[in-house]
Amino acid sequence: MEKSxxxxxxxxxxxxxxxIRQGGGLTxxxxxxxxxxxxxxxxxxxxxxxxxxxxxxxxxxPWLKKICPPEIDYCWLSRIFWQRYLLPKKAxxxxxxxxxxPGGSHSGKFRPVVTVCQNMLPFERREIMRYGLSRRALRLIxxxxxxxxxxxNSDGVIFLTRYAKEQVLKKIDYIKTNETIIxxxxxxxFKRSPKKQKPISHYNNNNPFRLIYVSTIDFYKHQxxxxxxVELIQEDFPVVLDLIGPAYEPALSRLKAxxxxxxxxxxxxxxxxNVPYEELYQYYDKADLGIFASSCExxxxxxxxxxxxxxxxxxxxxxxxxxxxxxxxxxxxxEKPKDISRAIRKLIDSPKLREDKVKTSHQIAQNFSWxxxxxxxxxxxxxxxxxx
Numbered sequence: 001m002e003k004s005x006x007x008x009x010x011x012x013x014x015x016x017x018x019x020i021r022q023g024g025g026l027t028x029x030x031x032x033x034x035x036x037x038x039x040x041x042x043x044x045x046x047x048x049x050x051x052x053x054x055x056x057x058x059x060x061x062p063w064l065k066k067i068c069p070p071e072i073d074y075c076w077l078s079r080i081f082w083q084r085y086l087l088p089k090k091a092x093x094x095x096x097x098x099x100x101x102p103g104g105s106h107s108g109k110f111r112p113v114v115t116v117c118q119n120m121l122p123f124e125r126r127e128i129m130r131y132g133l134s135r136r137a138l139r140l141i142x143x144x145x146x147x148x149x150x151x152x153n154s155d156g157v158i159f160l161t162r163y164a165k166e167q168v169l170k171k172i173d174y175i176k177t178n179e180t181i182i183x184x185x186x187x188x189x190f191k192r193s194p195k196k197q198k199p200i201s202h203y204n205n206n207n208p209f210r211l212i213y214v215s216t217i218d219f220y221k222h223q224x225x226x227x228x229x230v231e232l233i234q235e236d237f238p239v240v241l242d243l244i245g246p247a248y249e250p251a252l253s254r255l256k257a258x259x260x261x262x263x264x265x266x267x268x269x270x271x272x273x274n275v276p277y278e279e280l281y282q283y284y285d286k287a288d289l290g291i292f293a294s295s296c297e298x299x300x301x302x303x304x305x306x307x308x309x310x311x312x313x314x315x316x317x318x319x320x321x322x323x324x325x326x327x328x329x330x331x332x333x334x335e336k337p338k339d340i341s342r343a344i345r346k347l348i349d350s351p352k353l354r355e356d357k358v359k360t361s362h363q364i365a366q367n368f369s370w371x372x373x374x375x376x377x378x379x380x381x382x383x384x385x386x387x388x
Contacts, residue, residue: 010044011385013378014096014110016087017050018072018079019103022246023216024301025118027277028184029102030057035185035374038063041382047094049087084108098385101154105146112155112388114381115147117164120298121220122147123171127296130219136248148172156384158182158377160299163320180380184299185370186308189281194310194358195288197351200237203288208240208268209348212287212311214280214302215294217247217255217271222293224258228337231265233345239268241291242283246274284309289347289354292316293334299324307365312354314343328361 020029029048038046047065048055051073055066069090071082088108091099099106102116121127122144131137151157152172157179159165165181203209211230215221223243230241247255259266275283284290290306290313297303303324306313315321317331330353332343347354 010042011097011382012045012047012095013038013043013381013385014091014094014099015046015048015050016083016099016101016103016106017048017054018083018087019105020050020054024184024299025103026054026057027301028116028118029054030059031185031187031370032102032374032377033058033061033064035371036061036378037374038378040375041378043378043382047091047096049090080107097388098155098381100381101150104150105143106150106154107146112384113153114156114158114384115150115154116158117147117151117160117168118298119143119147120164120167121296123168124296127220134250151177155388156180156380158380160184161320161323163323164298178384180376182373182376182380183368184301184304185373186301186304186365186368187370189278190284190305190308191365192285192309194355194362197312197354197358199351200348203238205238208238209289210287211239211241211289211291211344212244212283212306213241213291213293214244214283214305215292215300216245217243218251219248219254220294220296221245221251222295222334223251223255225334225337225340226291226293227255227258227262227265227269229340229344230269231262232337232341233348234264234268236345237348239348241265241269242287243269243271244273244275244280244283280305281309284311287311289314289344291340291344292321293332293340294318294321295334297321304365304368307361308368310358310362312347312357313361314340314347324364325361326364328357328364330357 020026049067052068055068071078084107088110091110099110099113104115104118106113122140128137128140154177157177159181160183217223290311292303292315294316295318313329315325315329315331316334330343330346332339
């Protein structure tokens with residue numbers, strides 16, 4: 001099998017989105033294709049293979065062909081078989097000049113291939129241990145092995161942050177590929193001018209100070225610690241907390257147990273489930289302070305959204321959050337509820353501090369653009385393809 005090498009007629013890019021289902025990975029591929037201008041990079045066609053629900057999320061484009069093989073939606077073993085043995089032939093038959101794998105795992109024989117490091121969870125042993133002896137832990141361990149092999153064998157690897165690049169490359173004995181850092185962007189619907197910060201005396205039980213934490217309910221997100229932190233400040237401030245995001249069921253059970261334990265806080269804590277991405281900005285609009293308590297991330301789009309919305313942010317002190325937010329937030333240890341409450345309290349107590357932090361974080365957020373992400377990604381893919 002031979003790929004088309006008629007570069008002068010325009011490149012064909014194949015995208016393997018078979019393991020892109022939800023969260024940041026889905027947002028990434030949606031926004032990337034939305035802002036892509038293939039003709040600028042001598043690209044005439046993009047072919048994407050993915051599950052039906054994923055492909056339905058993507059806008060129609062004259063240069064975009066969407067294909068849904070039945071194996072992808074059947075089960076994960078079927079998906080792995082398809083990716084390893086059937087995808088390479090599909091890509092060669094379609095005369096693709098390069099295969100782009102934003103999910104990070106590629107085991108087929110097609111060349112050249114560019115992968116993306118999207119998920120740091122498989123590379124953090126401490127975080128995997130939170131799942132104990134479970135299918136989730138086993139899946140993460142397998143994913144770690146698959147992705148490390150994928151990155152070693154790729155012709156290009158895209159990292160989202162400096163932190164991710166440093167941590168992953170430490171675990172690869174030898175890497176022969178080119179690598180680059182291309183961060184995600186922020187949707188325009190989340191870009192707002194910062195609100196005027198008001199003293200806490202402006203708020204009362206009928207007009208509470210609204211905290212918001214948007215993230216999947218999961219063990220490394222520590223929502224129960226945030227609930228306990230709210231309990232600690234509840235008697236001093238008129239606050240409510242909005243929790244938003246899909247849930248990993250065992251973690252949701254732990255959150256419910258926490259709400260049952262801290263009854264005072266639970267009266268003013270609202271879990272809204274998985275809010276559609278297109279409606280999420282409405283909750284940010286009503287919020288007065290953002291919380292981000294994750295202990296493991298690659299590039300958390302949620303944190304960028306808080307920054308772009310002009311919210312003061314109480315944030316986990318773990319990397320890469322400090323790399324992204326810089327001096328634009330007040331940090332805490334996500335595993336210590338008292339420290340979380342300290343950070344929240346510090347921001348609530350001082351409108352001047354809130355104003356200063358918002359000014360800094362909002363300015364940083366302007367550096368993250370989906371248009372920039374799309375241009376850099378297509379440029380990297382084009383340059384890599386032309387080397388073969």
